[in-house]
Structure formats: C-alpha cells, structure tokens
Amino acid sequence: xxxxxxxxxxxxxxxxxxxxxxxxxxxxxxxxxxxxxxxxxxxxxxxxxxxxxxxxxxxxxxxxxxxxxxxxxxxxxxxxxxxxxxxxxxxxxxxxxxxxxxxxxxxxxxxxxxxxxxxxxxxxxxxxxxxxxxxxxxxxxxxxxxxxxxxxxxxxxxxxxxxxxxxxxxxxxxxxxxxxxxxxxxxxxxxxxxxxxxxxxxxxxxxxxxxxxxxxxxxxxxxxxxxxxxxxxxxxxxxxxxxxxxxxxxxxxxxxxxxxxxxxxxxxxxxxxxxxxxxxxxxxxxxxxxxxxxxxxxxxxxxxxxxxxxxxxxxxxxxxxxxxxxxxxxxxxxxxxxxxxxxxxxxxxxxxxxxxxxxxxxx
Numbered sequence: 001x002x003x004x005x006x007x008x009x010x011x012x013x014x015x016x017x018x019x020x021x022x023x024x025x026x027x028x029x030x031x032x033x034x035x036x037x038x039x040x041x042x043x044x045x046x047x048x049x050x051x052x053x054x055x056x057x058x059x060x061x062x063x064x065x066x067x068x069x070x071x072x073x074x075x076x077x078x079x080x081x082x083x084x085x086x087x088x089x090x091x092x093x094x095x096x097x098x099x100x101x102x103x104x105x106x107x108x109x110x111x112x113x114x115x116x117x118x119x120x121x122x123x124x125x126x127x128x129x130x131x132x133x134x135x136x137x138x139x140x141x142x143x144x145x146x147x148x149x150x151x152x153x154x155x156x157x158x159x160x161x162x163x164x165x166x167x168x169x170x171x172x173x174x175x176x177x178x179x180x181x182x183x184x185x186x187x188x189x190x191x192x193x194x195x196x197x198x199x200x201x202x203x204x205x206x207x208x209x210x211x212x213x214x215x216x217x218x219x220x221x222x223x224x225x226x227x228x229x230x231x232x233x234x235x236x237x238x239x240x241x242x243x244x245x246x247x248x249x250x251x252x253x254x255x256x257x258x259x260x261x262x263x264x265x266x267x268x269x270x271x272x273x274x275x276x277x278x279x280x281x282x283x284x285x286x287x288x289x290x291x292x293x294x295x296x297x298x299x300x301x302x303x304x305x306x307x308x309x310x311x312x313x314x315x316x317x318x319x320x321x322x323x324x325x326x327x328x329x330x331x332x333x334x335x336x337x338x339x340x341x342x343x344x345x346x347x348x349x350x351x352x353x354x355x356x357x358x359x360x361x362x363x
Contacts, residue, residue, distance in 0.1 A: 062205050064107060068158065069205075072143075076162035081199035082175055085192045086110065086161060092191075092279035093336035108154040110161055112139055117151045117160075139164060191334065194258045194275050201299050207256040207277045211302035212352045213243065213284065213329055214252065214309070216359065220245040226343035239341035240283065240330030241348055247288060247325040249309045253300040254282055254329075254351060262296050268328060269312025269319065274300060281339065283330035286313050286323075 065087075069080035091109030118127040119136025127133055128148040133140045140149035143159025150156050168178040175196070179189050198207060214220050222243040253274055260281065261273035268285030272294070275281055288310025300306060314322045331344040 059206070061107065066205050068107070068154070072158050072162055076159070076166055077170065078162045078165050079170075079196075079200070081196050082165065083158060083162060084199050084205060085195035086179070087158070088195050088277060089188065089192045089279070092334070106152075106154060108158050110157045112151050112157065112160065114151075117149075185336075187334070188336070191275070191279060194260070195277060197258060197297075198256060198277055198299065202256065209256060209302045210347075210351045210354070211252055211254055212348065212355050213254050213327060214245055215250055216352070216355055218245060218249045220249070222345075222348065224343065224345040226345060239332075240285075240328050241343075241345050242326045242328055243309075243348075244324060244326040245309045247308075247310055249327075250305050251284055251287060251307045251309055251327055253302060253304045253306050254347075255280075255300075255302055257282065257300055259294055259296050259298045259300060259306075262290060262294065264317040265313070266315060267313060269314070270307070270310065271313075272306055274306075279334045281332040281334065283328075283332065285328040285330070286310055286326060288312060288320075288325070 065084070066080075069083050069087075072078070072083060073080040087109050090111060094109055094111060114125045115122075117138055117140040118125050118133055119138035122132065122136035122138060124132070127136075127138070128140070128150050130140070130142045130147070130149045133149050138149075139160055140151060140156065141160040141163050142149045142156060144150075144153055144155040146153075148156070149160070164182065165175065165178050168174040168181075176189060176193065179192050180186075183189065199205065220243050222241055225238050225242050226240070227238060255274065255276040257274040257276040259272065260275045261271070263271070265271050265285065268283070270287040270289060271283065271285040272287065272290060273281055273283050284306065286309070287307040290307045291305050294300070294306060309325055309327045311321050311323055311325045313319060329344055329348065330341055331347065332339050332341050
C-alpha cells in the first residue's frame with residue numbers, strides 16, 4: 001500500500017492514510033462487513049451506504065462523522081473542526097438527497113465539481129485514476145487505499161480536502177486563505193470560519209439545542225404574522241413573527257451560534273443577528289438595548305441573554321416608541337448564493353412547547 005506524504009510548515013508527515021483509517025473503522029464501524037472484490041470501495045461504504053446502526057439514529061451518524069474527522073485529522077494534521085466546518089457548509093448549501101431507505105445519501109457533504117476533481121484539461125471528466133488526475137493537476141486523491149480517487153467516496157473526498165488545506169499551512173490565517181482560494185466567495189469564507197469557531201469552542205458536532213426567545217414566565221403573546229403588510233419603509237412583507245411583551249423583558253438566544261451583526265438598523269432599530277451551525281440567521285429586532293458583554297464574533301448558547309425587548313426603529317439611531325414594545329424575530333436560510341426568509345412561527349411554537357415540557361419534568 002503506497003505511503004501518502006503531506007508537507008506542512010512544521011514537519012514532513014509520512015503516514016499511510018489508508019492503514020490508519022481502515023484500522024480504525026474497518027467494516028465494523030457500522031456493523032457492516034466489507035469484502036474485497038465485491039465492488040465496495042474501501043470506506044466509501046460509510047458514505048454511500050450508511051450502515052444499519054448509523055441509520056437508526058442521527059446520533060449514530062454524528063458519532064460516525066466525528067470519528068472520521070478525528071482520524072483524518074490524525075492522518076493529515078488538519079484540525080478536525082476545520083474539516084467539519086467545510087463539510088457542514090457544503091451540507092447546508094446542498095440539495096437534500098435521500099436514499100431509498102430515507103437515510104442521507106452521503107455521510108460527508110463535500111462535493112467537488114468534476115473539472116476541479118479531475119483537472120480542467122483532463123479529457124476524462126469521470127477519471128478516478130490518481131496518477132492521471134495528478135498529471136492534470138486535479139484535486140482528487142485516493143484516501144481509502146483502493147487505488148481510485150473517487151469523488152463519491154467519503155474518505156477520498158475528505159482526504160482530498162485535507163491535502164488541499166495542508167498545502168497552505170496550519171495557522172488560522174492559512175486556513176482562511178485556503179478557503180478563499182477554493183470558493184472565491186466571501187460569504188462562504190465567513191460561514192466556514194463561524195462553523196469552525198463553534199465546533200472548536202464546544203468540542204463537539206451536535207449543536208442542535210434550542211430555546212424560546214422570551215422567558216416562559218414572562219408576559220407575552222404572538223401569532224403568525226408572516227407576510228403581513230408593513231406601515232413604514234415602503235411596500236414590503238413582514239418577514240418574521242412579532243412577540244408582544246412589556247418593555248425590558250429579557251430576549252434570549254434561540255440557538256448555539258455566533259453573533260454576526262449587532263447595532264442599529266433604521267427598520268429594525270437596535271437589532272442583533274446570530275448565525276447557527278445549520279447556516280440559519282436568527283434576527284432579533286426592536287430591542288431596547290443589548291447585553292453589554294456581547295460583541296460581534298462572540299459565541300452564544302440557547303437561552304443566553306442577548307438583550308431586552310423594546311420599541312426601537314423606524315428612524316434614525318435612537319428612535320423609540322413608534323409602535324408597542326415587542327420582539328420581532330426572523331429567521332433566514334443561506335443556500336450559498338442566496339439567503340431567504342421563512343416563517344419562524346412553527347419553530348417558535350415547537351421551542352416553546354419543548355421548553356414547557358422540560359420545565360414540567362424538572363418540577
């Protein structure tokens with residue numbers, strides 16, 4: 001089995017990626033036997049046919065991804081949270097594909113375009129030969145040790161990305177440059193940096209917790225106000241839900257996330273925006289003020305205080321009182337090229353009910 005060499009700024013790491021990864025996962029990682037000569041491509045069985053145990057629960061899939069990131073990090077010296085951040089970004093902008101069983105088609109979401117994988121001048125845009133791909137300066141590498149550089153093989157896709165990142169070095173700035181050179185998209189660079197920051201801070205992949213934006217013991221009322229007309233700022237629809245509550249009631253983060261924006265908006269007044277790991281932007285507007293401990297780039301958790309409800313907005317900075325105090329809560333989904341709003345009301349009801357049930361259990 002050939003040895004795979006990756007040059008970093010610190011040292012020349014020589015290690016058999018296939019041996020490390022296969023020894024850790026083998027065929028038993030998902031309770032699935034892999035037999036040579038049956039057409040299964042090394043560890044691609046992980047991604048292309050997620051085993052029965054991983055299909056049983058999302059937790060199994062998350063654990064499998066984490067193990068894969070950890071082993072790839074050990075092999076290539078690229079921190080796991082950077083690999084996970086790129087993979088998660090790719091997953092959030094991809095079209096949702098399903099297998100016949102309803103499970104995700106791929107364990108790893110990294111999808112490299114054929115001209116990039118094989119090389120733009122490669123006459124065979126379905127080439128899987130590592131030698132010819134390398135000859136045409138393609139991106140693809142063989143990480144699973146089966147002699148093929150297959151973009152549909154999760155190990156090959158993740159390993160190829162790790163090799164690419166290693167060319168630039170291991171510092172945070174090196175990572176930022178590598179991401180920019182790959183995507184040439186400022187939004188993609190920002191998202192991946194945010195995701196890496198979240199994964200590194202919490203040390204885990206599962207960041208799915210949530211909270212209702214107002215304390216359940218406070219006085220509030222809300223209904224679906226999505227699509228309603230607006231009274232200020234011209235013809236535009238209402239992209240969110242208004243939660244009416246007394247002035248000064250605590251406003252809380254609904255998610256694990258990174259503070260992306262904080263300050264004044266002439267429509268939303270004092271507002272704060274938080275990006276979560278699913279590439280959703282949570283927008284809190286008309287605040288009376290912010291928690292002074294928070295700044296753009298800070299990490300927040302579900303239920304954490306971020307500000308207080310108010311009636312700011314519809315004018316120059318400091319404008320107050322043009323409407324009753326309330327929290328405007330909106331949520332937006334980034335799909336790579338566009339970011340669009342969707343009705344947050346169903347999620348608000350779900351979070352409210354879940355928190356009430358949790359409180360009852362504690363009592």
